[in-house]
Amino acid sequence: MGSEDLVCASCSGLVIEGRCPTCxxxxxxxxxxxxxxxxxxxxxxxxxxxxxxALAVRHAT
Ligand SMILES: [Zn+2]
Incomplete structure (x- = not known):
């Protein structure tokens, strides 16, 4: 299993691309x-x- 393939739950991008703070x-x-x-x-x-x-999204709305 390669960590390069992990997909971010927050922005749905690849974690290695670092698109959001979670990434x-x-x-x-x-x-x-x-x-x-x-x-x-x-x-x-x-x-x-x-x-x-999920908790953050709930609090944001
Ligand atoms: Zn992300």
Whole structure:
């Protein structure tokens, strides 16, 4: 599994492109942990990001 293919839950762009703050935070995290990070951990992080994004959207409206 390559972290290059991760799609952002916030802007639907590739995380590595860094189109939004969520992308940039995720990309930075992946870069720092690219050696030791596991796919399971990536999925867990993405689930948390998606949950936070959903909450943010709800608060924004
Ligand atoms: Zn994004």
């Amino acid at each position: 940039r935070a995720s990309r930075e995290y992946l870069r720092r942990n690219s050696v030791t990070i596991s796919p399971q951990l990536i999925l867990a992080i993405l689930a948390i990001i998606m949950m936070l994004t």
